[in-house]
Amino acid sequence: MAQALVQVRGVSKSYYRDSLEIPVLRNISFDIPEGEFLALMGPSGSGKTTLLNLISGIDQPSGGDLVVAGENIARMSEGQLAKWRSQHIGLVFQFYNLLPVLTAFENVELPLLLYKLSKADRRKRVETALTIVGLGDRMDHYPRQLSGGQEQRVAIARAIVTDPTLLLADEPTGDLDKVSAEEIMTLLSRLNKEFNKTIVMVTHDPRAAEKAHSIRNLDKGELA
Amino acid sequence: MLMNLIYRNSFRHKLRTILTVVGLAVAVMAFGLIRTVVDAWHAGVEAAAPDRLITRSSISITFTLPLSYKEQIEKIDGIKAVTYANWFGGTYVDASNFFAQFAVEKGNYFKVFPEFIISPEVMDAFNSNIKAVIVGQKLADRFGWKVGDRVTLIGTIFPGNWDFDVVGIYKGKDQTIDESTWFMRWEYIDETMKEQMPGRAGEVGWYGLQLADPSKAAEVSAAVDARFKNSSAETLTETEKAFQMSFVAMSGAILVLLTVMSWLIIGVILMVLVNTMAMTARERTSEYAFMKSMGFQGYHLWGMITGEAIVISLTGGLLGLALLAAIVNVLKAGLSAWFPVFKIQPLTWILVVALAIIIGLIASAFPVIKAMRMRIVDGLRVVD
Amino acid sequence: MIPASYTFRNVTKHKVTSTLTIFGVGLVVFVFTAVLMLAHGLFATLVATGSDDNVVIIRKASQSEVTSIIMREQADIVSTFPEIKLGQDNKPLFTNELYVLISLVKRDDDGSSNVTVRGVTEKSMEMRPDIKILEGRMYQPGTAEIIAGKSISNRFKGCKVGEQVRFGSRDWTVVGVFDAAGSAFDSEIWGDIEQMMDAFRRPVYSSLTMKLNDPASLAAVTSRIEGDLRLQLEAKPEKEYYAAQSTATTQFIMIVGVAICIIFSFGAIVGAMITMYAAVANRTKEIGTLRSLGFSRLAILRTFLFESFVISLAGGIIGLAGASFLRFVEVSTVNFNTFSELAFNFRLNGPTIISAIVFAVVMGFLGGFLPAVRASRLKIVDSLRAT
Numbered sequence: 001m002a003q004a005l006v007q008v009r010g011v012s013k014s015y016y017r018d019s020l021e022i023p024v025l026r027n028i029s030f031d032i033p034e035g036e037f038l039a040l041m042g043p044s045g046s047g048k049t050t051l052l053n054l055i056s057g058i059d060q061p062s063g064g065d066l067v068v069a070g071e072n073i074a075r076m077s078e079g080q081l082a083k084w085r086s087q088h089i090g091l092v093f094q095f096y097n098l099l100p101v102l103t104a105f106e107n108v109e110l111p112l113l114l115y116k117l118s119k120a121d122r123r124k125r126v127e128t129a130l131t132i133v134g135l136g137d138r139m140d141h142y143p144r145q146l147s148g149g150q151e152q153r154v155a156i157a158r159a160i161v162t163d164p165t166l167l168l169a170d171e172p173t174g175d176l177d178k179v180s181a182e183e184i185m186t187l188l189s190r191l192n193k194e195f196n197k198t199i200v201m202v203t204h205d206p207r208a209a210e211k212a213h214s215i216r217n218l219d220k221g222e223l224a
Numbered sequence: 225m226l227m228n229l230i231y232r233n234s235f236r237h238k239l240r241t242i243l244t245v246v247g248l249a250v251a252v253m254a255f256g257l258i259r260t261v262v263d264a265w266h267a268g269v270e271a272a273a274p275d276r277l278i279t280r281s282s283i284s285i286t287f288t289l290p291l292s293y294k295e296q297i298e299k300i301d302g303i304k305a306v307t308y309a310n311w312f313g314g315t316y317v318d319a320s321n322f323f324a325q326f327a328v329e330k331g332n333y334f335k336v337f338p339e340f341i342i343s344p345e346v347m348d349a350f351n352s353n354i355k356a357v358i359v360g361q362k363l364a365d366r367f368g369w370k371v372g373d374r375v376t377l378i379g380t381i382f383p384g385n386w387d388f389d390v391v392g393i394y395k396g397k398d399q400t401i402d403e404s405t406w407f408m409r410w411e412y413i414d415e416t417m418k419e420q421m422p423g424r425a426g427e428v429g430w431y432g433l434q435l436a437d438p439s440k441a442a443e444v445s446a447a448v449d450a451r452f453k454n455s456s457a458e459t460l461t462e463t464e465k466a467f468q469m470s471f472v473a474m475s476g477a478i479l480v481l482l483t484v485m486s487w488l489i490i491g492v493i494l495m496v497l498v499n500t501m502a503m504t505a506r507e508r509t510s511e512y513a514f515m516k517s518m519g520f521q522g523y524h525l526w527g528m529i530t531g532e533a534i535v536i537s538l539t540g541g542l543l544g545l546a547l548l549a550a551i552v553n554v555l556k557a558g559l560s561a562w563f564p565v566f567k568i569q570p571l572t573w574i575l576v577v578a579l580a581i582i583i584g585l586i587a588s589a590f591p592v593i594k595a596m597r598m599r600i601v602d603g604l605r606v607v608d
Numbered sequence: 609m610i611p612a613s614y615t616f617r618n619v620t621k622h623k624v625t626s627t628l629t630i631f632g633v634g635l636v637v638f639v640f641t642a643v644l645m646l647a648h649g650l651f652a653t654l655v656a657t658g659s660d661d662n663v664v665i666i667r668k669a670s671q672s673e674v675t676s677i678i679m680r681e682q683a684d685i686v687s688t689f690p691e692i693k694l695g696q697d698n699k700p701l702f703t704n705e706l707y708v709l710i711s712l713v714k715r716d717d718d719g720s721s722n723v724t725v726r727g728v729t730e731k732s733m734e735m736r737p738d739i740k741i742l743e744g745r746m747y748q749p750g751t752a753e754i755i756a757g758k759s760i761s762n763r764f765k766g767c768k769v770g771e772q773v774r775f776g777s778r779d780w781t782v783v784g785v786f787d788a789a790g791s792a793f794d795s796e797i798w799g800d801i802e803q804m805m806d807a808f809r810r811p812v813y814s815s816l817t818m819k820l821n822d823p824a825s826l827a828a829v830t831s832r833i834e835g836d837l838r839l840q841l842e843a844k845p846e847k848e849y850y851a852a853q854s855t856a857t858t859q860f861i862m863i864v865g866v867a868i869c870i871i872f873s874f875g876a877i878v879g880a881m882i883t884m885y886a887a888v889a890n891r892t893k894e895i896g897t898l899r900s901l902g903f904s905r906l907a908i909l910r911t912f913l914f915e916s917f918v919i920s921l922a923g924g925i926i927g928l929a930g931a932s933f934l935r936f937v938e939v940s941t942v943n944f945n946t947f948s949e950l951a952f953n954f955r956l957n958g959p960t961i962i963s964a965i966v967f968a969v970v971m972g973f974l975g976g977f978l979p980a981v982r983a984s985r986l987k988i989v990d991s992l993r994a995t
Contacts, residue, residue, distance in 0.1 A: 050601075058517045058600040079521060086519025093604070097514040101232035111518045113226060240882055247878030254871040261864065283775060283808065284711040284722055286674060286947070319671060322856075380675045383667065383840065423811070456809060458777060460711070470711075473719045474942035474949065481646065481939070482864070488639050489872050495632040496879040502624050503886045590624075 003070075004031035005165070005198055006055060011064035011074075013050055024050045026221045027064070037192040037199045039209040042218035048202045049170055051218065055200060056089050056168045057081045069165045086114040090159030094171035096151040098143040098158075104130065105139040108158045115162070129157040132195075133187060149180030156187060160197065167191065169201040173208050185211045226524075230531035234539075237504065241536060244500045248540025249547055251493045252576055256548035258486040259572045262479055264563035265472055271400045271565070272464035276336065277433040277441060279448055280467075282458040285311075288427035289457050296451060297431060302444045304436045307332040310410055310429035314377030314386060316367065323363055324564075325377070325406040327413050327429075336434045339397045340407075346392030354412050357388040360403035362560050364393045382413055384420075402564035433461070490579060493540075497587035501533050505591030512595045513603025522596040529592050534584030541580035545573060610903060610911045618887065619918055626919060629883040633923025633968055634930065636869070636876040641931035641964045643865030645954035646939065647858050653952035654854040657791035658846030661693070661823045662735060665816040665833070668840045672853060672946050673707035678813040682839055689832060691825040692818045695734060700818070703731040706804050707814035709948050710775045712764045721940075723760060724796040724948045725775065727804030735819050739793060744769040744784035747799055754799035755784035759951030763940065767797070776807030792850060795940070795951045817846065856944035873971055876923075880975025884916050888983040895983055896991030905984040912980035913973065920972020921965070928964050932956055 013025040024047045032038055040048040053059040054066060057073045060081075066074045069088055076084060098107045108126045117125075130136050133153040143151055152172060159167055169188065173181035189211045191197045201212065209215050217224040235241050279297065281287035288310070297306045312325035328334075330351045334342055342350075342358060350356045359369060369375060373390045388408060396403050410428075417425040435444060445461040452459045462470075472479070505512075512525055548568060556566045619626045658664075665686060666676035683704045692700040706727030711720045726732075730749065733739060747753035756767045761782070766773030771782050780799065788794045805811060820826065826845060833839050844852075888895070895908055934954040943950040 053601050056517070058604075082516065082519050082521045084519075085517065089517075089519075091514075091517055093514070097510065097604075099229070099511060101236050102229065106228070110515075114519050240885060243878045243882050243885075247875045247882075250874040250878075251872045254868050257871070258864075258868060282711075284709040286709045286722075287808070313675060315669075315671075378669050380670050383669065454777070456777075470720060474721050474947075476719070477939045477941040478861070481642075485639055485642075485865075485868060488635055489868075489875070492632055492635050492872060492875040492879075495628050495635070496875055496882070499625055499628040499632070499879055500882055502628070503882070 005034040005036070005069060006032035006200075007065075007067040008032075008051075008055070009065040009067070011051075011054060011061045011066060013047070013054065013059075014062045024221050025054075025061075028221075028223055029064075030216065030223060032198065032200065034198055035192070035196050037189065037211070037213045038201070039212035039215045040200065040202045040218060041204060041206075041209055041215055042224070044204070045220075046218040047221045048218045052168055052170055052200060052202045055166070056091055057085050058091075086111065086162070088165040090162065090164035090167045092152070092155050092159050092167070092169035092172045094174040096143070096148075096155045096175075098151055098154055100143050103140050103142055104135060104146065104154045104157075107143070107154055108161050111158060111162050125161055126157075129161040130154070132160070132191075133157045147180070148176050149183055152176065152180070152184050153187065156184070156191075160191065160195075165198065167197045167199045169199065171203055171205075172201065173203065173205055181205070181208065226527065227531070230528055230535060233504075233508075233528070234532045234535040237507075240500060240503070244496060244536055245540045245543060247496045248493055248537060248580075249543035251489050251496075252541050252544025252580075253547040253551060255486050255489045255493075256545065256568065256572050256576060257551065258482050258489075259575070260548075260552055260566065260568050261563070262482055262486075263569045263572070264559075264566045265475070265479060267400060267402070267563070267565035268468040269465055269472060271339070271402070272468050273339070274441075274463070274465070275435045275438040276464040277435065277445055277448070277461050278464050278467040279431040279433060279459050279461040280429070282449075282460040285430070287457070288429055289431065289459065291426040291428050293428070293431065293452065293457075293459070297433060297448060300444065300447050300451060302436050302440045302447075303433055305332065305336050305434040307336040307432045307434075308410065308428040308430065309333060309432065310413060310427065311381070312377070312379070312406075312408060312413065313381045314379050316375070316377055321367075323366075323404055323406055324402075325408065327408050327410040329410050333407075333432070336432045339401045340394045341397055342392060342394050346394075349391040350407075350409070353389055353391060354409050354415065355387060355389050356391040357406060357408045358392045358394050359390060359407070360405050360564075361393055361395050362403040362564065363406060364390075366404070366557075366560060369393075382417065382424075384416070386412070386416075399567060400565055404560050404564040432464075490583070493537075494583050494586060497533060497537055497583055498590065500536065501529070501587045501591050504532070505529060505595060509595075509598065509603050513598060513600045516598075516600050517604070525595045526588075526592050529595060530585060530588040533588035534581055537580040537584040537587070538577070541576045545576055548572075610898065610907050612914065615911060615915045615918055618891070618915060622887070622890075625883050625886065629879050629919050630923040630926065632879040633876045633920050633971055634926035636873050636971070637924045637927025637964050637968045638930045639927075640866075640869040640873070640967050641928055641956075641960060642934055642954065643861065643869055644960040644963060645931060645934060645956055647861045647865065648957055648960060649939070649952045649955040650861065650950075651851070651854050651858050652955050652957075653790060653794075653950065654792050654850040655847060656789065657793060657850040659736065659738075659819070660845070660847065661820045662846035663818050663820060663826060663829060663843050664846050664849040665818070665841050665843045666814070666849075668842050673705075673814045674709065674946050674948070676707075676814050678704070678816060678841065680811075680813070682841065683813055683816055685836065685839060686816050686818070686833075686841070689818065689829060691820050691822075691829050691832075693821045695731065699731075701731055701735050702816070702818045703729045703735060704801070704813040704816050705729070705732065706801050706808070706810060708804070708808055708810070709946075712767070712773065712775070715763055715765050721764075721949045722942065722947055723764060724946070725754075725804065726793075726796050726798050727801030728798050729801055732798070732817075735817060736788070736793065738789040738791065740787050740789075742785045742787040744782075747783055749800045750803070751800070752778055752780050752803060753783045754780045754797055755786050756782050756798075757794040757796045758785055758787050759794040759938065759940065760797060760949075761785045763951070776804070778807045790953070792853075792950060795949055816841075853943060853945045857941070860944065869967075873967070877971050877975045880916055880920060880972055881979060883919070884912060884976045884979035885982070887915065888912065888979045891983075892986060892991045895986055896988050899986075899988045900992065908986075909980045909984035912983045913976050916972045916976025916980070917969060920968045920975070923972075924965050924968025927968065928961060931964070 011028045015022045042048045112122045307329045310327040312327050375388045377386050448461040670676040687702045695701045709722040712723045761767045772779045940951040
């Protein structure tokens, strides 16, 4: 393996409240190889979500470099980042973030609108993604007609429909009951094994972390 | 697909959207109503023929000219025909039943003013009876007059009770023509005056001049006025359009106030929609953040939020126009005393649609800027 | 009872929404007030024209001076009525006047409008004590000198002191400007009646005005006129005559103006309703908390109604304050009754202020009522669970 898929190099991040600097991440460096399933753990306030946000390109570091799939996203402009995200990143959140006015099918279709694809192509991809997550029969349901676990599976389908380089999940089981959480974790690990998706997941649930290949612990903005 | 999203978002918060749409519709209706009233004021100007001049006393329209001017005007180059009329100003039963009453030259008047459609039989009846009167369709409808009726007016300018025989009902050649005028015989006034007040016989309110060539209006006007310069009754000749416009100009201040009012209404519409969009955008902050995280860019959000605002404002605008059409139909009859021609002008339709789009753009500007500037991480944190 | 400070803090917390709603209500109240001020200004101008003990006489059924014609012989008969008060010089306070409309050119836009020219006698001024020469001097009887009302002087060409204006085939010199205390006379030009009758070739008068010994003797004057077949005239108190001259225009302003105001106050009500519904939705959890603490449904209803009351009252005050500046604006328009130009001001009076505030509060109440009811009906358990 020549180079890791994700290279985190001396990344730091601070927030400012009034004139007070609050460091969240301090000089972090590590690699994530392709095909990895990594769990980021740590107590709340440790900076794990911030790190995930930086890797997903929805936030930018105060210092250091972040190379993902050969491109340094720490040096990109807003517009470049948006385009980059649409091509490389699939995001899954704790509260699913589905648009309530759209059906499961339409929610999954949403990111494909950023691509130049025919309607038929889009349909094929959406159906594939929803079938993979096991919701091929719920395509026309609205989010409010689905259970939490089902909603999260739609969110995962939406994250993988563009076939992203990286799948990033922030507490994907945080809002679910035990059984549903189990199902989601099984689905993620299947995506990792069968489809060779590189996954980075933030969680504080040790049972969820068990499914991952490796675990990195963050504490007070540093890797433990 | 994004259109679909815009559409569904627009009606997501049903109660709020319905309230906003109804509010906009009612305000648009008020806006359109004011414009229609202002336009109705200009109806006479719109209907003026380009080949006609009006000659009146230079002092003001309330002063008369001698009948002898007719022959003299006819001799001036460039004039095809001359006719005359006078304002009668009588009241029917009650002073509030106002309508325009013209005492006109028999025969000739309707040749110079051919926009009033009168059958040859009615014309003959008019010419052969000094008490004859031809009334417009709307006026006849308003008071329930039929051919053969005898109607009495009380003179304000020419004292006494005056009896008339309705010999016909005219229609306008198109919608812009006033159908609520009363045409009586000029000789009726004149004969009566000869008996009662000989000093007031032979007086004409104004002359209507038909031009051989409309492009010569300025020269002919000047020639007419020069002809009577320094006489006992100097004249002022202007195109029919300018003549009608001078009536509109006199109530200019009211028209300006009405117009200002109509634009203030647009201001209220704008505030209602800005309010709605601000609330909507606040509730959707996390959705916008999430869409940005997927790679949607500023212009996508702009399209989405502005699209929603425009969907709402256009719905309100179109509903308002429908309400306007309905109310104008209802008011037409009641207002016919003031506005013989009362209809929605095409410009009002166009203006409402254009304004709906502009208002949508403005109302969404603030939320759009906010959504564009928002940092994704901050937006995602808002769970609402 | 939930404290009022809770309401005020909520109004100030949602700045954008509250401001927009307040201004929306304010704008509607502004227009509403402006319409009332305009109608009142017009009415007040015409009603202010005239004294209680003056009587105007015009030809029967002519309705206004424009169409009225009175023969010299008729005027002579009326001038001997015993009900007429005598002036300081022991002559009857009686005047015969000529009223004509002339077309003059405006200063600002070269458009023309009908202006009233009144041929007056030496008694005309004495009988209307409110009229004062503001600038220059009185005209000399027997000359082509005129004085112009202050509204005319500023707006029409040739009507300032020292300028000349041409009408009736003559050049007239303006030697004075008069102030008629905001009455319709401010929109007139005055000159010697004999000169005017000559210039306009009108051998007849338009109206007669007399001052009565006693306002109660109007009935005597009326019956005296009716008893004399040579006099086809009618007498009206001067105030009543001028008030009647405002009916068509005031009616128009009131009907069109108030109709439009009512229609578009809908916009403001809807705005208030949207704001209040959102306020209820945003504070669902707070409402649940308050209810669980023991506040009654009525207390919740009252609080939300109070909030919309505060918003609409603020809007009403802003709209009223804005409209009050219109007092300095002079409007001139043609009076539909006389067809002459009439200048008047927007006028603010007590009833207008009260109407505007009531109007604002009613809008607030209508806008706030349904949302407040919704707030008071929320179930405690459901609302506590809301995010």
